[in-house]
Amino acid sequence: WLSLKPGLFYALMTLHGAGMITAVVLCGMGGLWYLIRREAELDARIAVWAWALIAAGVVAVLLSVFPGQFAAGWTFLYPLPFVGAYWPNWATGAFLIGVALITAGWSLWCLQLLAGLLVRYGGWRGALAWDYVLHPMRFAASGREAPPPQAFAALVAAVDGLLAGVAGMVVGVALLAHWVTPSLPIDPLWAKNLTYFFGHTFANLAIYMTVAFVYVGLPRYTPGREWHTSRVLAAAWWGTLLFVGTAFFHHLYMDFVQPESFQVAGEIASYLSAVPTAVVTIYGGALLIYRSGMRWTLAPIFMYAGLVGWLIGGVGALLDATVPINSQLHNTLWVPAHFHTYLLDGVVSFILGWVFLLLEERSGKATPLGSRWAVSLTIFAGSALLLGSWFVSGADSLPRRYATLPPPGPELSQWASIGLIILIAGYLFCGLEAARLAMAARRTPQRNIGIQSVEVPS
Amino acid sequence: MILRNLSATRWALVALVLAAGGLPLILGPDPVTVPEHHLQHALLLIGGGAVGFLAYPPHSRSGAGCGSVGWLAIGLFAPLMIMFQMNPATYAYIEIHEAVHTFDHLIMEALAALTTYAGQRYLRGLGWVTGAALELMALLAVWGYGVVIG
Numbered sequence: 001w002l003s004l005k006p007g008l009f010y011a012l013m014t015l016h017g018a019g020m021i022t023a024v025v026l027c028g029m030g031g032l033w034y035l036i037r038r039e040a041e042l043d044a045r046i047a048v049w050a051w052a053l054i055a056a057g058v059v060a061v062l063l064s065v066f067p068g069q070f071a072a073g074w075t076f077l078y079p080l081p082f083v084g085a086y087w088p089n090w091a092t093g094a095f096l097i098g099v100a101l102i103t104a105g106w107s108l109w110c111l112q113l114l115a116g117l118l119v120r121y122g123g124w125r126g127a128l129a130w131d132y133v134l135h136p137m138r139f140a141a142s143g144r145e146a147p148p149p150q151a152f153a154a155l156v157a158a159v160d161g162l163l164a165g166v167a168g169m170v171v172g173v174a175l176l177a178h179w180v181t182p183s184l185p186i187d188p189l190w191a192k193n194l195t196y197f198f199g200h201t202f203a204n205l206a207i208y209m210t211v212a213f214v215y216v217g218l219p220r221y222t223p224g225r226e227w228h229t230s231r232v233l234a235a236a237w238w239g240t241l242l243f244v245g246t247a248f249f250h251h252l253y254m255d256f257v258q259p260e261s262f263q264v265a266g267e268i269a270s271y272l273s274a275v276p277t278a279v280v281t282i283y284g285g286a287l288l289i290y291r292s293g294m295r296w297t298l299a300p301i302f303m304y305a306g307l308v309g310w311l312i313g314g315v316g317a318l319l320d321a322t323v324p325i326n327s328q329l330h331n332t333l334w335v336p337a338h339f340h341t342y343l344l345d346g347v348v349s350f351i352l353g354w355v356f357l358l359l360e361e362r363s364g365k366a367t368p369l370g371s372r373w374a375v376s377l378t379i380f381a382g383s384a385l386l387l388g389s390w391f392v393s394g395a396d397s398l399p400r401r402y403a404t405l406p407p408p409g410p411e412l413s414q415w416a417s418i419g420l421i422i423l424i425a426g427y428l429f430c431g432l433e434a435a436r437l438a439m440a441a442r443r444t445p446q447r448n449i450g451i452q453s454v455e456v457p458s
Numbered sequence: 459m460i461l462r463n464l465s466a467t468r469w470a471l472v473a474l475v476l477a478a479g480g481l482p483l484i485l486g487p488d489p490v491t492v493p494e495h496h497l498q499h500a501l502l503l504i505g506g507g508a509v510g511f512l513a514y515p516p517h518s519r520s521g522a523g524c525g526s527v528g529w530l531a532i533g534l535f536a537p538l539m540i541m542f543q544m545n546p547a548t549y550a551y552i553e554i555h556e557a558v559h560t561f562d563h564l565i566m567e568a569l570a571a572l573t574t575y576a577g578q579r580y581l582r583g584l585g586w587v588t589g590a591a592l593e594l595m596a597l598l599a600v601w602g603y604g605v606v607i608g
Contacts, residue, residue: 046527108534111588115524115581123583162591170595173541174603181547190602 009403010071017074021203027351028209035150040120046112053105060098064091078191093179100172107165114158121147129234146229150212152237157209160244168198200248210347213354214303221300222292236276243273250321270321282307297366302353309345313338334394341387359437378426385419468512475505479563482556492605500596506570507589514578525580532576533588536569546604
C-alpha cells in the first residue's frame with residue numbers, strides 16, 4: 001500500500017539486513033557469554049570491548065544509510081558498492097568500516113570464548129568431549145564430567161565464528177583498500193565466495209548460539225528432567241562444527257564458473273546439517289517435553305515454538321539447497337521466507353523465551369492465560385501469514401530484493417503486510433507483559449527464587 | 459648441552475627469518491606475479507609466527523587461566539595491520555625500492571611474531587589459533603586481493 005522510492009527501499013533493505021542479523025547475533029553473544037561464564041572464567045572487560053566495537057560498527061552502518069543512503073545490500077557484494085553508486089563515496093567507506101568493526105568485535109568474543117572453554121575443559125579433547133564419546137569407560141573412570149550442552153553451542157560458535165571472522169576481515173580489508181585506491185583490482189568471484197562464507201556463517205551461528213537458551217531453559221519447566229550431554233549430543237555437535245562451515249557452498253550453485261566440487265559439497269553439507277538439528281535438538285526437545293508435566297508459561301511456549309520454527313524454516317532451506325529446486329527458487333522470495341522463519345520464529349522466539357524465563361524467575365509470576373493466548377496467537381498467526389505469503393511468492397517465482405514486484409507480488413505483499421501488522425501487535429503485547437513482569441520482579445523481595453515457585457495462573 | 463643447542467637453534471631460526479625478509483636487498487627486484495608475491499608473504503609470516511612461539515618462555519605457567527586483555531587485542535589486531543600493510547597497490551613502488559621492501563617484510567615478520575606471541579601470552583596454545591588465522595588470511599589473499607584470476 002505504501003510507495004517507496006527505489007533508493008529508499010534499497011537503503012532500508014540494507015539497514016534491515018545488517019541491523020537485524022547484528023541484533024540477533026548480539027543477543028546470542030550476550031546470552032551465551034552469560035551461560036558459559038557460569039561454567040568458566042571469562043573476563044567481563046573483554047565482553048564489554050567486544051560489545052563496544054560492535055556498537056561503534058552499528059553507528060557507522062547507521063550513518064552510512066542515514067544520511068549516506070548507502071544501498072548496496074548488507075552483502076556489500078563487490079563490485080556493487082563501487083559501480084553505479086548514487087550515494088556519496090564516504091557512505092561506502094562508512095558501511096565497510098562499520099562491518100569491519102562488527103567483525104572485529106565478533107572475533108574478539110570468539111577468541112575469548114574459545115580460550116575460556118579450552119581452559120575449563122582441559123584443551124580441545126575436553127571441550128569436544130572426545131574421550132567421553134570415543135573412550136567412555138576410561139572417561140567414566142577418570143571422574144571427569146563432560147561439558148554441558150550449551151558448551152558445545154559455544155565451541156561451535158567460537159570456532160566457526162572465528163573462521164567467518166577471518167573471511168570477513170580479508171574481504172573487508174580488500175574492499176577498504178579498493179575504496180582508498182579504486183585502481184586496485186579485486187577478483188569478483190573471490191570476493192563473492194568470501195563475502196558469502198562470512199555472511200552465511202555469521203547469520204547461521206545466530207541460531208546455534210541461541211539454542212543454548214533452550215538447552216538450559218526448557219528443562220527448568222519439565223520437573224525432574226534435564227537436558228544432559230550424551231554421546232549422541234556431543235557427536236552431533238561435531239557434525240554441526242563441520243557443516244556450519246561447509247554448508248555455505250549452497251550459495252554458489254548458480255555460479256557456473258565455480259568448481260563442480262563446490263556445488264557437491266554444498267548439497268551434501270546442507271543436507272547433513274539438518275541431521276544433528278533434527279535428531280538431537282528438535283527431537284530431543286520434543287522428548288523432553290512429552291509427558292513431562294510441562295508448565296506452559298510464555299517462556300517454554302516461545303522456546304518450543306522456536307524449535308518448530310527452526311524445523312519449518314529448515315525444510316524450506318533444504319528444499320532451496322537442492323540444486324534442481326534452487327534453479328527455480330534462487331533469488332526468489334522463497335529465500336527471505338525461509339531465513340525469516342529461522343530468525344523470527346526460531347531465533348527471536350528462543351531469545352524471547354529466555355527473556356521471559358528470567359522475568360518469570362525473578363518475579364515469581366507468570367502471564368495470565370488470556371494474555372498467553374493473545375501473545376501466542378498474534379505472534380504466531382501474524383508470522384505465519386507474513387512468512388506464508390513470502391513462501392507462496394517464492395514458489396510463484398517472484399524475485400527477492402525488488403523495490404517493485406511484478407504481479408501477483410503486490411497482492412501477496414498486501415497479505416504479508418497484514419501478517420506483519422498482526423505480528424507487531426503481538427510483539428507489543430509481549431513488550432507490555434514483559435514490562436509488567438519486570439515491575440513485579442522489582443517488587444519481589446527475593447531474587448532468583450527459582451522457577452518452581454512461579455505462580456502459573458490458569 | 460641440550461639447552462645450549464636449543465638456544466643456538468632458536469637464534470639460527472631468527473637469523474633465517476630475518477634473512478628471508480631481507481631477500482629484496484640481497485637479490486634485488488624479483489618479477490613475480492601478485493599471487494606469487496602474496497604466497498611469498500605467507501611464507502614470511504610462517505617464519506615470523508615461529509619466532510613468536512620461540513620468544514614465549516618454554517616453561518612458563520600453563521593452563522592456569524587466561525592472561526591480560528591486551529594480549530588478546532594484540533593477537534586480534536596485529537593480523538589486520540599486516541593485511542593493510544600488504545596492500546597490493548603499494549607493490550609497484552615497493553618492488554623497485556629494495557630498502558623499503560625489506561623494511562616492509564621485516565615489519566610483517568615482526569607483526570606475525572607478535573600475533574603468535576600475544577596468543578600464547580593470553581593462553582598457552584592459543585598462539586596456534588591466532589597464527590593459523592593469520593596464515594589463513596594470507597593464503598586467502600592469494601586468489602583475489604589485488605588480482606583478478608578469472
